[in-house]
Amino acid sequence: MKIKLKVWRQKNRDTPGQFKTYDSPELNEHMSFLEMLDVINEDLANKGEEPIAFDHDCREGICGTCSCVINGKPHGPNRGVATCQTYMRSFKDGDTIVVEPWRAKAFPIIKDLVVDRTAFDRIQHAGGYISVRTGAAPDANAILVPKKDADLAMDAAQCIGCGACVAACKNASAMLFVAAKVSHLGLLPQGQPEREKRVLAMVKQMDEEGFGACTATGSCQAVCPKEISIAFIARMNHDYGKALLKGDPHAAPGQAG
Amino acid sequence: MAVLNSNIPPGPLAEKWEQYKFNTKLINPANKRKYKVIVVGAGLAGASAAATLAELGYEVHNFVFHDSPRRAHSVAAQGGINAAKNYPNDGDSVYRLFYDTIKGGDFRSREANVYRLAEVSLNIIDQCVAQGVPFAREYGGFLDNRSFGGAQVSRTFYARGQTGQQLLIGAYSALNKMIGAHAVKSYTHAEMLDLVVVNGHAKGIIVRHLETGAITRHNADAIVLATGGYGNVYNLSTLARNSNATAIWRAYKRGACFANPCYTQIHPTCIPVSGDYQSKLTLMSESLRNDGRVWVPKKKEDCKKRPRDIPEADRDYYLERMYAAFGNLAPRDVSSRAAKQVCDEGRGIGPSGLGVYLDFADAIQRLGEGKVRERYGNLFAMYHEITNEDAYHTPMRIYPAVHYTMGGLWVDYNLMSNLPGLFVLGEANFSDHGANRLGASALMQGLADGYFVIPATISAYLASQNPGQRPPVEHDAFRAAEADVQAIITKLMNSKGKHTPTSFHRRLGKIMWDHCGMARTKAGLEAGIKHIIALRDEYWREVNVLGAANDWNQALELANRVADYLELGELMCRDALHREESCGAHFREEYQYTTADPEVQNGLVNVGDVKRRDDVFAYVAGWEYPGTTEKAPVLNKEPLVYEAAHMSTRSYKV
Amino acid sequence: MSGIFKSSLGKKYLMAGTGVVLLSFVVGHLIGNLQVFGPPELINRYAYFLHSKPALLWSARIGLLAALVIHVSTAARLTMENRAARPIGYAGGVAFGSTWQSRHMFLSGAVILAFVAYHLAHFTWRLPAVNGLGDFTKLQTVLDGKTVPDVYGMMILGFQVWWVVLLYLIAQVLLLAHLSHGIASAFFSLGLRNHVWAPHLQRAGLALSVALFLGFVSIPAAIFTRVIGADYAEKTRMELRAATQFEAALVRGKEAR
Structure with missing residues (x-):
């Protein structure tokens, strides 16, 4: 099979990007989507054109690195899989496939299809943990x-941190991600002492x-490779409200919430 | 010549670690913050080490080439983590876990390290549960255990099929806590490209920022490498595409010894290769072998038939036939080799002839499809995604693939290499798995090293260093190392050849698989070395790296890594060539049991099983870089002395 | 507590909370209006009762107005923030995993707001310019010996105009869209639903919005199709004409003098 690839090319953070279209060499329907990109890149390199930068690593759907919006849908046409688990048999010979990076203000584009997702890390630095010293357990x-x-x-802890939820949400909201993190720890007895502090800190971050708010459209759960339910968002909303109402009598003025 | 002193503490095996901890010099809290420790990598070993060292008060800087520490390849481990908790009361103990690991490693690992590993396995589970790792539970709320990877006790803790992911998230959350507290400085997209050695001590690293291409120098009082394994030398493996050997290889080239590089584990249950474009092999959890039966046709002519058309009488359930006691649960190396053997006989199945069936028909009949779906549904779904075949109705096709490297940088009991100040943890070191690793033990080792071992052992070294006296990054050694890194990059960028780094990687992988794979011979290894040297020459003439060095450039990243694989591959072949015995995953065709051996005659082993030569090869081979790739590396030996476990023939037959 | 106004989650609480207030009004309003299916005295007595308690009426009106202002202004803020969270949109593909109404809450809300303004002008302020007929303030009737506004007549007469009925229908369709997502979503935002309750709440929310839709639509539909008030419509039309003519005569008389 052969396809046309209409792909976003952007030199770096500061240069505006644009779409470019490439004709693929002969492909095989058993290839993964990323292997298709490998083949196109090999072809581009042999023609002296710089390969398309794209993020990938484990290629078995667990590291959360790969991140392509394929024909407008993060991680491609199939449910419950990441881009790396999308196979060319999902497309037809002669198709034009549009490939774009995650688009969100909070995920600036680094190059071509590669975006900067460190915002997710910073949210977790703010409170995505249970404070236990090594050896104290x-x-x-x-x-x-x-x-x-x-x-x-x-169910919540399965989140692979890929950011597809943000990419899919019309508001580029990170609620599903943060809710999964908050719920994973908040559901366990070990996570109770920091439950309120955690949700306040993580939501603040x-x-x-610069992520948007949640409109509960459900498109996040539709593209989540781990099919994490938006019911966790409701759970987080509950925790956050409770934490806001209870407040912290010992917090310095102006710091609550 | 380097001196490989294992520094095993004196005393009985079971008391060594306690005694060691008591006897180790401590550093007072006020001084701890004056010591800076660099941790490279943030997998299970790296993240747990960085977090714990920061908790203790050291200034920790953590480097990962990923965009986030959470992406390290530990995340992909499926099955579980072993611990000698003996919750099921089925006869497990620290000693049994220790012994199983030693035996599984075919008596090629260091006894004291393995015992310590078994001991701290208990604390690991406690730690992980306290961090919020959602291990599987029974209805009573207690932790659930399962038997895994051929163990005869249920000592494996698991979180669905994503244990590695959950443990990594646990370690990553510990790291997050310390980053949030500004006790760890986290560098992402930062790839270590060289080690800086000052007066014989490891005191810094050179790093390339992947987004900007900026080369920076970082100094520290001690360097901890937790950069994982080097299985990607084979190009096709179950490793993540970006896992690489550069950090440990460049440390080797700065004087750290590389131990047992040829010990490569080939995992028996992976999805077979489907074409040249293949970038990655996918592992199917070993737990499938609990209910699946492995077979190939008895007759070559049947190989292209549909499996359901091959009558029961014409099927060879070869693992059950060869290893009656363990059957389909025989250890990884044994199962892999048996698969290769039947395929070499021309009885392999699938389009390439390199595959065997893993059949669930019996299990479905016995348990019902519902039960099988409940146990393995996600794996069957994954198999379906990749192959478009329905394993409920037709057997899975599997074939072995490179999965784990037991070899790595040499370390002593302190996990310190022969270069003082350089510590190596997890898969990057060689220490605990000997010549073959048991299932669910990699996660255990990574966390043991990071949470419990390094925090105790690093103080012994740091106490010998004056606080606040680390060499500045302006030191000549830093300048020289940076210049070397720059020189390699310039050379790669200036090479205006015709072939991509990927194409060389593919060719090297083929050489390695053919000559240094599941079965090795003297002639094959010698030929492999020649091919690799020739390919390396061609590489520097013919490689073509597009783009710029001061920009995000994945071709350059790979080119750097392939340059190292082309040297490491040769060392692996040399090690395999020198080790004229078979042990664990290292199988030399010249050294296998035949009908002439009494062990075969009295039914202990099969014809074709690995034959160790304890009289000659009961040592760790620590290879030392001679300063140039033109000369052969220097072999240093650390003899393996067994005080508690007795070396015996590893039999899975009876 | 300041988090309620500042944080994205807090703003969603405001949306949900004020939404519930507005919803309760809508429910009450429908129940009141359905009295039009009874004899004319029923709804006229009800209307007179409300107007005879100005304290009650105005506190309800002020409360509703406050809820409306918060609901609308917060929606505007959220929408601006959400748009800013994705500066560049996607080129490929279509929407997935979400309903039209969940993605267009701001649109449906804006139309409903415009309709509310029209509705007030139509029946509360009774501006002749918007009803296509004349001055509704002239419609009066005698109830228990007192002269009171003829609300029944006003409704019957008001919905004789096809384009007015059409406007009301469009607004009700959008209200249906808004509420079919909004009711369940309010529970979601307030964290008052979980994995178990989510599907039930979803169904209950939908059922209530459909009931409201049918209820509201039944009134103009029944009147326009002359199922109710056919005779009364003629009578009222005459009255209105007479009152208008009388007034015109008065004006002419004044001019003549």
Whole structure:
């Protein structure tokens, strides 16, 4: 099979980008989408043209590095998979495939299809953890966790941090990501002492990064490679409201919330 | 010649670690903050080390080439993590985990390190649970365990099929806490390209920022490398595409010894290669072998038939036939080699003839499709995504693929290399898995090294260094190292050849797989070395790197890494050539059991099983860089002494 | 607590909270209006009752106005922030995983706001310019011996004009769109739903919005199709004409003098 690739090319953060169209060499339907890009890049390099920069690493859907918007949909046409798990059999011979980077103010483009997602890291620096010193932990079975809670926490914890939720949301909102993080820890007994502090701090950082708000359209969960439910957003909304109402009597004035 | 002193503390095996910790010099809290430690990598070992060292009060700088520390390839581990908790009360103990690991490693690992690993495995689970790792639970709220990778006890803790991911998120969250507290400075998109050695001590690194191409110098009182394995020498492997050997290889070229480079684990259950364009091989969790049966047709002519058309009588369930006691659960190296053997006989299946069936028909009949779906649904779905085949109705096709490298930089009991001040953790070092690693042990080692070992052992070294006295980045050694890095980049950018780095990588991978893969021979390895040297020459003449050096340039990144693979591949072949025995994953065709051996006659092993030569090769081979790739590397030996475990023939047959 | 006004989540609480207030008005308003299906005295008595309690009426009006102002201004702020979060949109593809109404809350809200203004002008301020008929303030009737506004007559007469009915219909369709997403979404924003309740709330929200739609649409539909008030319409039309003629005569008389 052969396809036409209409792809976003942008030299760096400061230079405006534009679409360019390339004709692919002969492809195979068993190729992954990223292998198709490899083949096109090899072809471009052999013609002396700079290859298309794209993010990728594990290529098995778990590291969360790959990030292409394919025909307007983050991670391509199939549900519950990342770009690297999208195969060319999902496309037809002769198709024109439009490939773009994640688009969000909080995810500036570094080059071509590569974006800067460090905003996600900063949100987690703000509170995405349980404060436990190495060596201070009690026996692992000392605190029991109902299976139901552990399973739900795991549903949230599966997030691979790819940013597709932001890319898909019409508001470029990071709510699904932050909610998954907040819920993973908030569902476990170990995460209770910092539950309120965590949600306040993480939401504050999320807002500062320039993500939009949630309109509950559900497009985030539709593209999430781990199919994380927006019900976690409601859970975070609940936690945040509770934390706001309770406040912290010992916080310095002006710091609450 | 380097001196490889293992520095194993005295005393009985079970007391060494406690005694060691008590006897190690501590550093007072006021002085700790004057020591700066660089941690390269943020996988399980790197992230846990960086977080814990920062908690202790050291100034920690962490470097990753990823855009975020959370992307390290530990994230991809599926199955689980071992710990000798003995929660199921099925006879496990620290000693049993220790012994299984030593035996699994075919008596080529260091006893004291392995014992310590088994000991701290207990603390790892506690730590991870406290951090919020959502391990699988039973209905009573207690942690669930499963048997994994051929172990006869259930000691594996797991979080669905994403244990590595969850443990990494745990370690990453510990790191986040310390970054948030400004106790760790995190550098992302920052790739280490050289080690700086000052007066024989590791005191800094040279880093290239992947976005801007800026080369920077970073000094420290100690350097910790936790940069993972080097399986991508083979091009096709289950590793992430960007995992690479550059950090450890450049450290090797600065004087750190490289131990047992030829020990490469080939994982038996991966999806077979489908074409030349292939960039990556996907591992299917080993847990599939708990219920799947491995077979190939008895007759070559049947190989192209549809599996359902091959009658039961014409199928060879070769693992069950060869290893009655373990059957389909035989260890990874044994299963992989058996698959190769049947394919070499011409009985391989699939389009390439390099594949065997993993069949769930019996399991579906016994348990029902629902139960099988419940256990392995996500794996079957993944298989379907990749191959477009439905494994509920037709057997999976699997073939071995490069998965893990047991070799790595040589370290002593302190996890310090022969270069003082250079510590190496996790898959990047060689220490704990001998010649073969057991399933669910890599995660255990990474976290053991990072959370519990390095925080205790680094103080022994730092106490010998005056606080605040690390050499400045203006030191000549830094200037020289930066110039060397710059020279390589300039050479690559100026080479106006015709071929991409990718094409060389592919060709090197083929040489390595053919000559230094699952079965090795003297002639094959010698030929491999010749091919690699020739390819390396061609590389520097013919490689073509487009784009600019001061820009985001993935071709340049790869070119740098392939340059190192082209040297490391040769060393792997040399190590495999020198080791004239078979052990664990290292299989030399010249050294295998035959019908003439008494072990075969009395049914302990099969014909074709690995034959160790403990009298000659019971040592760690620590290769030392002679200063140029023109000369052969220098072999240093660390003898392996077993005090508690007795070297015995590793049998999985009875 | 300041987080309620500053944070993205806080603003969503405001949207949800004021939305619930406005929704309760809409429900009450419908119940009141459905009395038009009874004899004319029923709704006229109800209207007179409301107007006879100015304290109650005005506190409700001020409350509603405050809710409306907060709802609209917060929506405007959020929409601006959300648009800023994605400066460059996507070239490829179509929407996925979300409903039209969830993506167009601002649009449906804006149309409803415009309709509210029209509706007030139509029936509350009774501006002759917007009803296509004349001065509704002239419509009066006698109830329990007192002369009171003939609300029934006004409604019957008002919905004899096809384009007025059409305007009301369009507005109701958009209200349906707005509420079919908004009701469930308010529970979502307030964190009052979880994995288990989410589907039920979704259905309940939809059911309520459909009920409101049918209720509101039934009034102009029944009147325009002359199911109710056919005779009364003629009577009222005459009255209005008579009152207008009388007034005109008065004016002419004044001029003549």
